[in-house]
Amino acid sequence: xxxxxxxxxxxxxxxxxxxxxxxxxxxxxxxxxxxxxxxxxxxxxxxxxxxxxxxxxxxxxxxxx
Numbered sequence: 012x013x014x015x016x017x018x019x020x021x022x023x024x025x026x027x028x029x030x031x032x033x034x035x036x037x038x039x040x041x042x043x044x045x046x047x048x049x050x051x052x053x054x055x056x057x058x059x060x061x062x063x064x065x066x067x068x069x070x071x072x073x074x075x076x
Contacts, residue, residue: 017025027033036042064072 024033
């Protein structure tokens with residue numbers, strides 16, 4: 012098995028997995044698909060609104076980014 016250079020967090024995860032502290036998910040593919048759907052629904056932009064703002068407020072909002 013090839014040796015990889017792991018950072019501290021990766022090394023801790025590997026050690027936890029190898030010691031049995033962390034167990035693999037039995038239905039990982041199903042869980043991944045379920046969470047992909049959740050993420051997709053979270054970021055779905057399906058509504059549009061129009062609001063009126065003062066120029067000053069718009070400028071302040073744009074500066075926040």
